[in-house]
Amino acid sequence: MNSINLAPVYPEIFLVVATSALLLVDMFLPEEKRNITYWLALLSLAVSAALTLGDFNSGATVYTFNNMFVSDPLSNLMKLFSYLAVAIAFIYSRQYTTERGMLGGTLGGEFYILALFALVGQMVMLSANNFLIVYLGIELLSLATYALVALRRDHTVSTEAAMKYFVLGAMASGFLLYGISMLYGATGSLDLHEVAKATASGTENKTVLVFGLVFLVAGLAFKLGAAPFHMWSPDVYQGAPTSVTLLLGAAPKLATFGVCIRLLVEGLWTLAIDWQQMLTVLAVLSMAVGNITAIAQTNLKRMLAYSTISQTGFMLLGLLSGVFSGSNMDSAANAYSSAMFYSITYVLTTLGTFGMIMLLARSGFEAENIDDFKGLNQRSPWFAAVMMILLLSLAGVPPMVGFYAKLAVLQSVVAAGQLWLAIAAVMFSLIGAFYYLRVVKAMYFDEPVDNSQIAVHKDMQVTMSANGIAIIVLGLVPGPLMALCVAAISKTLGS
Template identity: 75%
Template sequence: MNNLNLAPLYPEVFLVIAASAILLIDMFLSDAKRNLTYMMSLAALVIAGILTWTDFSSGATVYTFRNMFVSDPMSNLLKLFCYLAVGLTFVYSRQYGSLRNMTNNGIGGEFYVMSLFALVGQMVMVSANNFLAIYLGLELMSLSTYALVALRRDHTASTEAAMKYFILGAMASGFLLYGISMLYGATGSLDLSEVARVTASGTANHTVLVFGIVFVVAGIAFKLGAAPFHMWVPDVYQGSPTSVTLILGGAPKLAVFGMAMRLLVEGMWSLAIDWQQMLTVLAVVSMAVGNITAIAQTNLKRMLAYSTISQMGFMLLGMLSGVYAGGDASAAANAYSSSMFYSITYVITTLGSFGLIMLLSRAGFEAENIDDFKGLNQRSPWFAAMMLIMMLSLAGVPPMVGFYSKLAVLQSVLATGKLWLSIVAVMFSLVGAYYYLRVIKVMYFDEAVDKTKIHASADMRVALSLNGVAVLVLGLLPGPLMAACVTAIVRTLAS
């Protein structure tokens, strides 16, 4: 292992340089020329994607910086979808911001720059092989998103959401840091490989390790938005500008999944009997709270926030199923890959859902209530079909990709013999189908109240259309993406 090899860090280094350059250039641009910032940000994502794809296609695992940073198939695949999530968010947000003249309200080039810095933090999170590196990436992402939520300074709801997010986020970071300090005290190392070796040897104080794991899992649960650490999700999703809501609900979910894999699976596999019980409780409570509470919501962004809570509970089922698989490496890999597949497809579907909310919004009007979608089929059959695909996928209805991702997770749960957990998951999925179908009913069977013509830029029309088609195609042909997830997990765990 070459600790002076900077090649694995090229995507991160490039994005830091690109974001800094974009920030400087944007200072000298007028609002009329803000499209240049948009184009430069997309170009930076494309170049970073090419660099990461080169690493991913090689299939190699490379450590650097004294094993603090690792480039492996899992991290590279997650990074590629993080680029996709942020890129689509930029495309969906351009028209949304321009219609509100948001540059005059504090959202201009800094929206793109801070989103890119948040992305760098996410990339560090999924590639970190050391407690300090994980925390560094987490804080870079968190501080950037705190600022993004607070960008709309003259909006009371955004200011309130930013305050709640910052205070609760600081608490969660404290939990995670305190848990890391206890794990360091028990094992004497910040390196995940060394932590795994010490915990497997049984020489560390088990009580201290368990206390450390409790705080670490609490920090992870907060960043995922899993119940009972979900308090910030509905308020922040609703109070933030929809473009910022999508920044929070997209790529960070992939980054936290990667962080959880590093900390729990790679670093503390020998303590799985302890943390899998916590994940079981988090998964069940998240599905219960998310699905039941979402029924009562009339605000679509708030409903999708509770939907996120329930979806994260489903994703955790895959992670804890890998633990139940015990010594069966194949079953464990299938469980983790199903969880990874679920995370990726959930993010893709969420991008389309919030993209359509931004499409229907216009100057002085936020299309964030369910009633705002009344009669959408009369106004635009195509975009109504796109929203239909998103809602059916989130509900887990075939042939959408949401059905296959839920099926893959349930199969991994059944493979462990935990039939009761599968039944609970299916029952709560049936409950959740109600509020998704309610949106479909409103679009197709209610009379349109707002008959304003829908205006969409060419890039947004193309992106939304491809987003919807991708959700359908991945449901019909999930094999390639699932195979990529399985290969990434197997090679990563083998290294």
């Protein structure tokens, strides 16, 4: 019997063991020592990051568990940014969760434990090389996030949001599983490389393949929150505790992007013409629905949910530009790396925006309406400046990183010969700039409705400031991060 190489799975194994140990430790902690759970969770992320960094620096592609699990530059880079996103989310959420009793009483440290288990699901998704492993990772992520949304059991809006998320999520999982079963029926394999070979042979039933592909893309579109599968996003973003909304809007986006590369580009590249058309429709609908509907929103969390939908549309533009007939490997790698750069920088930006909502919130008060940001410049010029930087980046205003990310995606779209798509994306971005600038106007030109002092922990203050500065620095010097993305994509697709 052949021994299994466990080295590529060390980060996942460690995080599962550490999270399970954290659950046991937290059970015996008195309420006044809940901070120990917070620091241990951050320590677990740091050790996992160190293990993954070693794999990433080696630059090797290693398969294990009969080729069902792969450790390669793409998965390792996205895991590193997932750790960073979850760590920032923990720092931003610390004060918010404590004030709302989410860490006290019978709940304990469930917020951290569920978030870490969700992260394990994301790691499995990123390294999956088999349809069943993809599904396993998605379900581990989904089950943990369902529980997170419903964490405040005495909060009616949260439980309603969790129920909507669960019902629609179950339907999306059904779509995904049905699509996988159709592809298995057509190709006779669940291994992504074997599926790629079978579809390339041209002997399989094309109708069955495309039928399965439709359901597969629909399931992925739900997980990304792309229109018209976006129905859950606004309600869940608004109804969930802001700390959970922050988690939902961050790291899972990176994992879903990785799964799209795995399934569509590595496994089903011979059906690119078919899934490109689907992604084109999803991208245009997402940009239209997201940007136009966001204009009518007064709740900032709901507005940012529609913003996420529109940003997802932009990311899909990079994905669909990579494998056009006649395009070479270099242009494909540039398109995918631009989409990867976009997803990473968007996550860093959205972490800051939801973090700012929690920064202004206090016990018994949720600062989630646009009116709550009125006159922020008079209360705290520095935090108003940070929020403005984040919003301008989402709008794609130079020199913020959002501008460069949008430009890189648009370049790949134009290079693929889809000029009309690039023009549509620019037009929708101009519409989107309105609702971002409306918040900036409220912060700088309106009188404050709340003059209370903003009191935040030092770690959140420092992290929030670093977050805002990073958005400008990455916008001015995007080369190193883009080079990392290009190298990760090129090495992964070339292996």
